[in-house]
Amino acid sequence: MDLQKYKNHLLQTIKDNLSKWLILEEGGKVANAEIYRFLHSIKGTSGTLQIEKLLEISENLLEKVDEDNDSMWDVIELKRFLSPLIEFTYEYENFNELTIPDEPIPQSNAPLIQIIDDDPSMLIMLKEALEENNWMVMACTDPEQAVKQYFEMKPDCLILDVHLPHKNGFEVLQEIQEYNEKYFIPTIMISIEDSKQTRIKAYQNGADDFIQKPIDLEEFVVRVKHHLQRKKMFDQSVLIDELTQVYNRRFLVQSLPRFFQDFKRTKDPFSICIVDIDYFKKINDTYGHLMGDKVLQDFAQYLKQNIRSLDVIYRYGGEEFVIVFPKTTSEEAKNRLTELNDGFSSLVFTHQDINFTVTFSAGVFMVEDETVTIDQALKMADSSLYEAKNNGRAQVVCSIADSVSENQKGYLNISVVDDNFIIRTLLANELESLSINRFELNIKVFENGPAFLNSKHAKEDVNHLLILDGVMPKMDGIEVLQQVKQWQKAKQYKVIMLTGRSNKSDVKRALMLGADDYIIKPFEISDLQARIERLLNSMK
Structure with a gap:
């Protein structure tokens, strides 16, 4: 018997109930008896449909709900309580898998690679190829922004094109080279031009490798992996900080x-x-x-x-x-x-x-x-x-x-702008679990661009992390990003764009407009969390 249509029906029922509760305004209440019936129903149905992970989640949650208690759940408390169920719903809907990892793969220590290329299509292709190896990749089309990002993020490997607008790859390399002399950061130059003169100039300016376009992705990944391994070996061999000559x-x-x-x-x-x-x-x-x-x-x-x-x-x-x-x-x-x-x-x-x-x-x-x-x-x-x-x-x-x-911490506003209530709630729960000693996090979610742009939260004079969906009703993410970048306090913003696989044109526009990073939906929560932590740690 094909159980898939019944599994899909159960998922939709769960989503309908979550939607009804999670869209309530702050201060909203939900009866405990309603939560108990909901979880009890999921437990019985998921067991029948042999969805073991969902059965386990519902059993664990049900143990914490007293059937005879006639109290009310605060909506904020309820969102946190139901977070395992919200995460399961997202995973199943996007990956069509009925299990989620017991422990997410830690990625906060994954190697960080920076790519600088004025061709967004090339950036997207290289980023996807490298991220298949569980490396973290930051992509940038603007050399000025890229240099700033380089010093803030301190990548483990730099890949840059020779031909860039306003400042070519050699000039970028010269600008950062004195830093590279004190830290071992492998640098790979890429170019459509493969003349002997170009290659010599790249090596004279400090490049460790040179790869001609068009790029063979399989060979490209192997060469990047080789440079990352060299860096890892070098880092493990020294206990003295190269720049300051004190212990590291x-x-x-x-x-x-x-x-x-x-x-x-x-x-x-x-x-x-x-x-x-x-x-x-x-x-x-x-x-x-x-x-x-x-x-x-x-x-x-x-x-x-x-x-x-x-x-x-x-x-x-x-x-x-x-x-x-x-x-x-x-x-x-x-x-x-x-x-x-x-x-x-x-x-x-x-x-x-x-x-x-x-x-x-x-x-x-x-x-x-x-x-x-x-x-x-x-x-x-x-x-x-x-x-x-x-x-x-x-x-x-x-x-x-x-x-x-x-009052010992600086303040950081975080905004999640997405029209999908599951993603908004899921991200808010994950963000609340972050522990960044230097910041007091003020997290808000918005269902559309105008709601965010017109909010007091968006206009406060503090550092701001904006997680922005690319496709939304009323105003898409690109329009929101354009407005934010025109504000006087735009430099206080770090922006991560969320986009679907079919919307590569949005990725290109976002990069051209100065987004700091992008991530393709559906995404692994652990990956997004690691990216957020890296960006936050680069902020002062």
């Missing part, structure tokens, strides 16, 4: 447990500090990334030369450093860092006859309790750092509480 994050992970073990043995408290250069993005934007690199180098060396021999400094990432002060209280560490700040701020940097000075902010946490974990200690130091930055910068703050207060 990998060595921090390896060595930090030793300080905790020593503390348990000796009972001598020690302090962990996270230090962040103030307004570093402004330095890069005003004086260029090469000057930014000099500030990082001089800052690291200044700290290294002015701390004790038993203190250890690591580059944590970007402009952040970690300093471990053994046998040091938080107050002693604060006093020492304040002295360091006074000394460093007296140094004068010069760029094209313009002088400027630099300060830093720091957060301190003292380990004096054996139950404290490494992650907790770093989180407390990080929260104190952001309190210092929010209080005006150029200061040191010590952790005195075991939770991050709301």
